[in-house]
Amino acid sequence: MTGLRQLQRQRVREAISSVAIRLFLERGFDEVPVTEVAAVAGVSKPTLFKYFPTKEDLVLHRIADHQGEAARVVRASGEPPVEALRRHFLDGLARHDPVTGLNDHPEVVAYHRMVFSTPSLAARVFHHMSLDERALAEALAEKTDDLTAGLLAGQVLATQRVLAQRNWRLLAQGVPLEEVEPEAVRAAERAFSLLPAV
Structure with missing residues (x-):
């Protein structure tokens, strides 16, 4: 069960990050608020910050x-x-x-x-x-x-x-x-x- 939960968390994390990077590449990192990323990704702002403590983490998790x-x-x-x-x-x-x-x-x-x-x-x-x-x-x-x-x-x-x-x-x-x-x-x-x- 733990493996499934971790896999689900990883999928949500990837989905949020993919949405964020797409928006940032389209309009610029500084032009897209975190609230918009959360809305487009279909999660609440607190949920987003649970996965990504900072806005920069939305981008840099790809190199983590x-x-x-x-x-x-x-x-x-x-x-x-x-x-x-x-x-x-x-x-x-x-x-x-x-x-x-x-x-x-x-x-x-x-x-x-x-x-x-x-x-x-x-x-x-x-x-x-x-x-x-x-x-x-x-x-x-x-x-x-x-x-x-x-x-x-x-x-x-x-x-x-x-x-x-x-x-x-x-x-x-x-x-x-x-x-x-x-x-x-x-x-x-x-x-x-x-x-x-x-």
């Missing part, structure tokens, strides 16, 4: 499944950490994972544009990144000293962010995916080669 991902990659791999993270990022490029910026679906491109051009959303993304950085530093500290772990965690996440934004910007400028992809792979290989081996 990536929270702590770099730390999980490091812990799960028998490879040196930087190599494991490089391979994971390249695998994401090959899958056109939206988190790598290499996805030309119009809604994904518009989603990135909204996130990076809306100050409150961009600030929350950086908050998520700081949590990821802390988690990655803890995972790396199991293999090296605390200072090296902290410095490398910051470098890795900055590298991934710069690469993803670069890919997204090229696609947003209209450069075809088939042209961006080989350049994205080359850039990722170069960027990860600049990171110190641990």
Whole structure:
């Protein structure tokens, strides 16, 4: 029964978020009040806030499944950490994972544009990144000293962010995916080669 209840909660959560993102992409994040999102989604405002404590969470829950991902990659791999993270990022490029910026679906491109051009959303993304950085530093500290772990965690996440934004910007400028992809792979290989081996 618990599994069914969780599945139902997840469906409601996804439905509310999908409505919100559709409205935000149509009219702009700041132009759509939470009360309208709740009404269109067919839930009360208190119910909406039970699932999403802030308006920003309506958008950023789509990246929440990536929270702590770099730390999980490091812990799960028998490879040196930087190599494991490089391979994971390249695998994401090959899958056109939206988190790598290499996805030309119009809604994904518009989603990135909204996130990076809306100050409150961009600030929350950086908050998520700081949590990821802390988690990655803890995972790396199991293999090296605390200072090296902290410095490398910051470098890795900055590298991934710069690469993803670069890919997204090229696609947003209209450069075809088939042209961006080989350049994205080359850039990722170069960027990860600049990171110190641990």
